[in-house]
Amino acid sequence: MALRSLVLALPLAGALAAGASAQSVIKIVPQADLKNLDPVWTTATETSSHGYMIYDVLFALDKSLLPKPQMVESWSKSADGMTWKFKLRSGLAFHDGAPVEAKDAVQSLRRWAVRMVSGMTLMQHVADVTVTSPLEFEIRLKSTFAPVLEQLSNPAVPLFVMREEEAKTDPFKQVEKYIGSGPFTFDKADWVPGSKVVYKRNLAYKPRAEAPDGLAGGKIAKVDRVEWTWIPDPNIAASALIAGEIDAIAVPANDLLPKLKAAKNVTVKTLDQLGAHAIVRVNHLVPPFNNPKVREAMLWSIDQKEYLAAMVGNPEVEKVCWAIFVCGTPLESSAGLGAWAKGRDIAKAKALLAEAGYKGERVVLMDPTDQPLIHAATLVTAQNLKAIGMNVELQATDWSTLAARRPIKDHPDQNRGGWHLFHTTGPGLAQANPLGNSVVPTPCDGKNYAGWPCDDALEKARLSFIAADTLEKQKAVVDEVQRHFYRVLPYIILGQFMAPVAYSSNLSGVLEAPRLVLWNVEKKS
Numbered sequence: 001m002a003l004r005s006l007v008l009a010l011p012l013a014g015a016l017a018a019g020a021s022a023q024s025v026i027k028i029v030p031q032a033d034l035k036n037l038d039p040v041w042t043t044a045t046e047t048s049s050h051g052y053m054i055y056d057v058l059f060a061l062d063k064s065l066l067p068k069p070q071m072v073e074s075w076s077k078s079a080d081g082m083t084w085k086f087k088l089r090s091g092l093a094f095h096d097g098a099p100v101e102a103k104d105a106v107q108s109l110r111r112w113a114v115r116m117v118s119g120m121t122l123m124q125h126v127a128d129v130t131v132t133s134p135l136e137f138e139i140r141l142k143s144t145f146a147p148v149l150e151q152l153s154n155p156a157v158p159l160f161v162m163r164e165e166e167a168k169t170d171p172f173k174q175v176e177k178y179i180g181s182g183p184f185t186f187d188k189a190d191w192v193p194g195s196k197v198v199y200k201r202n203l204a205y206k207p208r209a210e211a212p213d214g215l216a217g218g219k220i221a222k223v224d225r226v227e228w229t230w231i232p233d234p235n236i237a238a239s240a241l242i243a244g245e246i247d248a249i250a251v252p253a254n255d256l257l258p259k260l261k262a263a264k265n266v267t268v269k270t271l272d273q274l275g276a277h278a279i280v281r282v283n284h285l286v287p288p289f290n291n292p293k294v295r296e297a298m299l300w301s302i303d304q305k306e307y308l309a310a311m312v313g314n315p316e317v318e319k320v321c322w323a324i325f326v327c328g329t330p331l332e333s334s335a336g337l338g339a340w341a342k343g344r345d346i347a348k349a350k351a352l353l354a355e356a357g358y359k360g361e362r363v364v365l366m367d368p369t370d371q372p373l374i375h376a377a378t379l380v381t382a383q384n385l386k387a388i389g390m391n392v393e394l395q396a397t398d399w400s401t402l403a404a405r406r407p408i409k410d411h412p413d414q415n416r417g418g419w420h421l422f423h424t425t426g427p428g429l430a431q432a433n434p435l436g437n438s439v440v441p442t443p444c445d446g447k448n449y450a451g452w453p454c455d456d457a458l459e460k461a462r463l464s465f466i467a468a469d470t471l472e473k474q475k476a477v478v479d480e481v482q483r484h485f486y487r488v489l490p491y492i493i494l495g496q497f498m499a500p501v502a503y504s505s506n507l508s509g510v511l512e513a514p515r516l517v518l519w520n521v522e523k524k525s
Contacts, residue, residue, distance in 0.1 A: 023224035024523050026507070028248040028516070029237045032371060033230040034197050035400030037188075038174040039160055040115050043438065043449070044403040048158055049250075049515055052215075053199050053226070054095070055160035055180035058086070058105060059153035060216040063512060065429065067149035068216035070208065071100065071161060071181075073135075077148075084139040084148055085132075091206050094163055095185045102137040106130070107167035109152075109159060114171040116157035117438040120447065121463070122148065145466055147435060155215055155514050156430030156438055183207070183221040183519045197228040199518075212511055212520045219519040222509065226518050232370045232398075241266055241502060247523065248503035250516045253372040254312050260502045268502050270317065272514045274428035275498040277326065278311060278377055279439065279491045281451040282421050286411040288358050289420060295489040297352035301384040303344045304495040310376040312497045321496035324440060324485050325478055326428040330471060335479035336486040349388040360391045364412040366422040368399040377423045377494055395419075406450040422450075427514045428496065433474075434465040434481055439491055453490035 032046045039051035059067045069075065073089040092100035106129050113119030125145035131137050139148065152159055166175040178186050183205045190198035207218040229246060231237040234253035240246045242263045252260060252268075261268045282289040282298070289295055308318040321327035322341050323334070339345075363385065367378045382392045397405070405417045412418035431437045440462060444454035461481045468474040501516050509520040 024222075024525070025225045025227060026223050026248070026518060026521065026523055027227045027229055027246045028250060028503075028518070029231050029240075029246060030197075030228045031251045032368075032399035033194055033232070034191070034228060035193050036174065036403060037178055037191075039158065040112055040171055041174045042403050042406075043116075043157060044400070045515070046400075047403075048156075050186075050197070051158060051160045051180075052182070052515070052517060053184045054178060054182045054186045055158075055162065056092070056100075056182045056219075057153070057158055057160060058109075059149055059159075061153050061155055061214055061429065062216040063214040065432075067153040068213070070216065070219075071105070075149075081144060081146065082141045084141075086137055086139075088135045089206070089208075090135060092181055093204055093206075094181045095179050095202060095204075096163075097204075098163065099134075100161065100181050101134050101164075102131045103134075104164045104167065105161050106137050107164045108161045111162075111167045111169065111171050112157075112159045115447075116154075116159075117441050117449065118151040118154040118157055118436060119159070120443075121435050121441070121466075122151040124463075125466070146469065147466070150433075151435060154430060154436050154438075156427055156436070181205070183219045184226060195230060199226040199228075200224065207519075214511070214513050215517065221519055222522045223518075234372055238502075241504065244504065244506075246504075247507055248501065248516065250501060251371075251373065251499055252502040254314060255372075257314070257500065257502075265505050266502055267505050267507075267510075268500050269510070270498045270500045271510070271512050271516065272427065272429070272498065273512070274326065274328065274432070274514075275317070275319070275496050276425045276427050277321070277431055277496055278307065278373070278423065278425050278494040280377070280381055280421055280423050280494060281439065281449075281491045283409070283419060284451055284453045284490075285409050286418070286420065288356065288361055288363070291356045291358075292487075292489065293352050293356035294358060295492075297349040297356065297358075297388060298385065299489060299492055300340050300345050300349035300352065301388050302340070302492060302494065304493070307377055307380050307494040308497060310380050311373045311495070317498040317500070319496040322493055324431075324482055324493065325434065325437065326432045327496055329428070329432045331433055331474060331478045333475070333478050333482045336483035338486065344384075346388055353389055358390070360389070362412070363390050363392050363420045364418065365392055365394050366402050366405065366419050367394050367396050368402045368422075369396050370398045373499070374399070374423045374425065381421065381423065409446070409452065423494070429514045434462045434478065440481070440485065442488060442490055451491065453488060455484070455488045455490075458484040458488050458490075 075086045113123040125143045127140045127142035169175045184199035201221040210217045238256045304320045323332040325331040408417045410418045441448045442453045442455040442458045506524040
């Protein structure tokens with residue numbers, strides 16, 4: 001079958017064949033196939049992007065990284081900073097017509113805080129969260145905690161407001177109904193896993209009377225319908241965009257960027273100027289990576305330039321970066337960096353493995369082959385670990401399946417879904433401070449991000465950021481955190497990069513934000 005015929009045979013052409021041309025429709029290829037719908041149950045990027053389509057948030061960050069109100073009309077704090085009062089905007093409604101009330105926001109906050117690092121950190125200092133009127137609620141602190149708004153507006157682990165009914169669901173189980181109050185609606189009956197997700201304009205949505213700004217401001221849906229169409233082959237996706245059969249690719253393959261840039265009807269643009277960190281996460285609960293010497297051995301096998309070349313291949317958007325709170329931010333630090341930061345040393349890595357008593361045990365490395373960037377990093381890690389003498393079993397999967405396996409804590413020999421390593425990326429905007437960074441916490445309660453590193457000293461240092469009320473004090477805390485970090489190695493940074501988005505030149509209003517968002521976007525007929 002010819003390439004163009006194959007593209008047209010995909011489900012994305014179905015809407016036009018059915019006469020949907022009377023509507024304005026944007027068709028995009030998302031970062032990954034959407035398989036899990038609950039943005040509290042998983043931190044997968046495609047699930048939180050789904051959340052931004054159908055839910056709304058209390059606060060969001062603008063382009064300057066400042067928290068701005070969204071569903072909130074007004075807020076205040078007491079003179080001693082211990083009581084925060086919030087009032088929701090009137091007239092907000094869920095997609096089923098029910099009014100949005102404070103009880104929905106409070107229950108959503110409570111559920112979110114069980115799973116998400118920003119919420120967990122905040123709730124350690126909270127005495128109570130209470131509804132005080134249909135549109136008002138309070139957060140009463142039991143200990144000083146200044147960055148309340150920053151935690152409520154974390155873009156990596158967003159606090160999406162659900163109906164109270166769904167928000168009462170056990171945070172470790174997925175909700176069964178997906179009724180938000182955001183700019184688009186979602187009907188589960190239209191969702192075809194592995195193929196298509198359909199969103200429709202919420203005609204009853206009440207946007208803020210402000211210009212859009214990053215993830216904040218007025219969210220106006222300017223098209224009738226948005227279709228996410230999953231095309232796992234990046235070449236087919238690129239050809240479909242050039243042919244005008246889709247309108248955008250959220251994360252185009254880097255090796256196809258020259259082809260896309262050369263197309264007259266395609267715009268390639270970096271929307272997120274801070275970029276992202278690529279990391280490899282290990283399971284700290286099971287051998288061999290429960291041994292810090294094994295983690296250190298892996299660190300000595302790393303050459304960030306090699307990873308960046310494999311993942312991105314464009315020095316203009318690549319940056320060697322060992323700063324755990326992101327390079328190019330006020331909290332960039334060089335504390336704790338060792339000789340390994342200057343380049344790999346295979347002999348040193350082998351010696352550390354020998355000291356650790358590693359005997360060639362199988363190491364399961366999950367490989368999401370539908371994610372070109374992460375797949376490339378995974379192959380480099382497999383090569384490096386084999387070079388230092390590790391017995392690596394590369395298990396091909398897709399990203400959604402990987403995300404579903406991540407919560408499994410068992411050893412792979414005891415549970416087929418178990419794992420030792422996986423790779424992911426984190427937006428620099430969210431990784432840029434000790435309280436917002438979702439992968440750096442090391443509490444010993446097993447409730448932190450998959451991998452579950454446990455170190456009380458590192459966690460204590462991280463939480464001391466709460467009391468740092470000047471930039472000088474914050475930098476001192478970050479230096480201490482980073483020194484502890486490179487002793488514990490909760491994860492290993494593989495480099496920093498910017499990821500452009502590719503979209504049809506027929507689209508306008510595409511916003512600079514940490515991810516491709518579809519409000520404010522118009523499509524020429």
